[in-house]
Amino acid sequence: MLDHVSIGVSDIKRTGAFYDAALSPLGYKRLSHGDSSLGYGDKGVQLWISKTGKPVPADRESGLHFCFTAKDRAAVDAFHAAALKTGGKDNGKPGVRADYSPKYYAAFVIDPDGYRLEAYCGK
Structure with missing residues (x-):
């Protein structure tokens, strides 16, 4: 249904370091980068990140939830770590x-801006 999603973040450099590390074990990498935007995916950009003022109020987490597929349980563990x-x-x-499901x-993690992320494997 969705081709890609976009989120706004407060610090593009910090966010880039976080997503580079967290998404790498899942096989996703940074495919696009600039001073105010980043793009992540495997074959094409599926997650766009751009700098914005204050994406999530500091006193709560975002209601958004993103679930990334992982090839195996080890990748889920590595994502979390x-x-x-x-x-x-x-x-x-x-x-x-x-x-x-059995x-x-x-x-599950919360990124530095309060977005809720999940890595999942059904094996």
Whole structure:
């Protein structure tokens, strides 16, 4: 249904470091970059990030949720570790979410601007 999504962030350099690290284990990379925008994907840009004033109020998290597919459980684990190392907050450690499905393995983080991210593997 969707071709791509765009989000606004407060610090493009910090955000670039975070997404470079968090998305790399999932096979996504930075495909476009400039002083005020970044683009991530595997074959084409699927996530656009651009600098904006204040994307999410400081006293709460964004209502947006993005789930990225991972090739395996190790990639989910690496996504979570890399995200925490580069300024993300834990929002659910890697593990099976049996209430979703017996094979639903996922990890959840909140990026430096308050966006909720998930990496998921169904194996």
